[in-house]
Amino acid sequence: MTIIQNSVDIEKPIEAVYAFLADMNNHEQLMPNNIENWSSTEDEARFAIKNMAKLALKISQRIVNKEIVCVPIEDAPFALTLRWKLEDKGINTTNATFVMEAELNMMMKMMASGPLQKLVDYQVNTLKSILG
Template sequence: MTIIQNSVDIHKPIAEVYTFLADLNNHEQLMPDNIYNWTSTADEARFTIKNMAKLALKISQRIENKEIVCIPSEEAPFTITLRWRVLETSPKVTQATFVIEAELNMMMKMMAAGPLQKLVDHQVNKLQETLA
């Protein structure tokens, strides 16, 4: 299992950060430029990654003010889970951690680990910008 993650402190109460992340409609704002054909509901999102693949994700679990878990809703090139974890560090500061867990063979890991890390880094930075 390959685990790729990054965290950021957001100067907002945990409920506000969680509510934003719990709605997949908001996640389009966090995506990099190579994502297009985005469609979403509160529970599902579909999009295309330029020169790579189409993905369909759904929220499989919500734990209020703690975690949102997304899994593919259709067949994906590999087993993958995306998790947003939120932790209150003070009443007005929330630590948000984005974790991608992927079942990658050695060849896939060499090809995908860099782009997945860039995606994680981009999304936590965009979350901080968007909720600033």
């Protein structure tokens, strides 16, 4: 299991950060510009990564003001779980950690780890710029 993660402190109450992340419609704003054909509902999102793969994700678990878990609902290039973990840091500050858990063989790990880390970093930083 390969685990890729990053976290950021956001100057918003945990309820506001959770409400944003709990709606898959908002996740389009967190995506880099190589994402196309986005469609979403509150619980699911479908999109293509330009010249790479198509993904369909759904929120499989919501723990209010703590965690949001997304998993693929169709065949993905590899087994994948995405987690947003939230921690209340007090006085309108929330720590948001984005964790990507991926089943990557050695070859895929060598090829995909860098781009996946860039994606995680991008989403965390974009979340802070939108909400912070």
